Amino acid sequence: MAAARRSRAPWVLAAVVVMVAVGVLFAIYRTATPQPGAASAAARDRYAVGSPAVGALAPDFTLPNVTGHPAGAAPVSRLSDYRGKTVLLYFHEGLGCQPCWNQIRDLQNNPTVLSGLGVDQLVTITSGPGDLVAQKMADDRLTAPALVDSDLAVSKRYQANQYGMMGDDRDGHSFILVGPDGHIQWRADYGGSPNYTMYVAPEQLAADLRAGRTGG
Numbered sequence: 387m388a389a390a391r392r393s394r395a396p397w398v399l400a401a402v403v404v405m406v407a408v409g410v411l412f413a414i415y416r417t418a419t420p421q422p423g424a425a426s427a428a429a430r431d432r433y434a435v436g437s438p439a440v441g442a443l444a445p446d447f448t449l450p451n452v453t454g455h456p457a458g459a460a461p462v463s464r465l466s467d468y469r470g471k472t473v474l475l476y477f478h479e480g481l482g483c484q485p486c487w488n489q490i491r492d493l494q495n496n497p498t499v500l501s502g503l504g505v506d507q508l509v510t511i512t513s514g515p516g517d518l519v520a521q522k523m524a525d526d527r528l529t530a531p532a533l534v535d536s537d538l539a540v541s542k543r544y545q546a547n548q549y550g551m552m553g554d555d556r557d558g559h560s561f562i563l564v565g566p567d568g569h570i571q572w573r574a575d576y577g578g579s580p581n582y583t584m585y586v587a588p589e590q591l592a593a594d595l596r597a598g599r600t601g602g
Contacts, residue, residue, distance in 0.1 A: 477546035480512030
């Protein structure tokens with residue numbers, strides 16, 4: 387009996403080694419393979435994900451759109467107006483944050499970055515006096531819809547004012563991708579601690595969106 391046990395021992399040891407090796411390889415695979423809807427560890431270092439998050443129905447809103455219009459005569463835009471399209475909402479700090487306006491400029495000047503991801507429209511949202519936001523858009527020759535959330539009511543519903551350098555009285559640097567059915571497909575709040583990011587290179591934004599998107 388002892389001899390039989392000794393003869394089986396190498397096979398048992400070999401089986402254990404193989405099982406451990408398979409487990410290690412599977413763990414490596416899981417780490418290296420992006421899971422649907424999950425941001426990579428590196429992406430999580432770059433941004434937070436606030437609420438409402440991926441999968442939630444994006445709260446509808448109505449805000450004045452000052453692009454190309456004096457503040458007093460600005461028409462209103464509703465999120466529901468874009469139903470059937472994929473919309474990237476960009477909540478930003480606004481006046482006094484030149485990198486925020488550069489962000490709009492660079493996305494506007496590189497349209498294939500967003501169109502290549504199936505994004506139909508970039509919609510920007512910030513607080514501040516409507517006439518000054520309208521003037522800044524005109525001065526920087528920016529044509530994306532500029533919605534003015536003067537009292538932060540919409541920003542607070544989206545918690546976009548929780549990720550900036552100025553406390554909760556200004557938005558940070560949040561992107562929220564809303565799909566054709568009105569549900570959130572991806573979200574990234576870049577503006578918060580510890581990095582306080584106020585600008586994301588379009589290529590990096592596209593990479594993060596592609597990696598973390600669901601429902602696309």
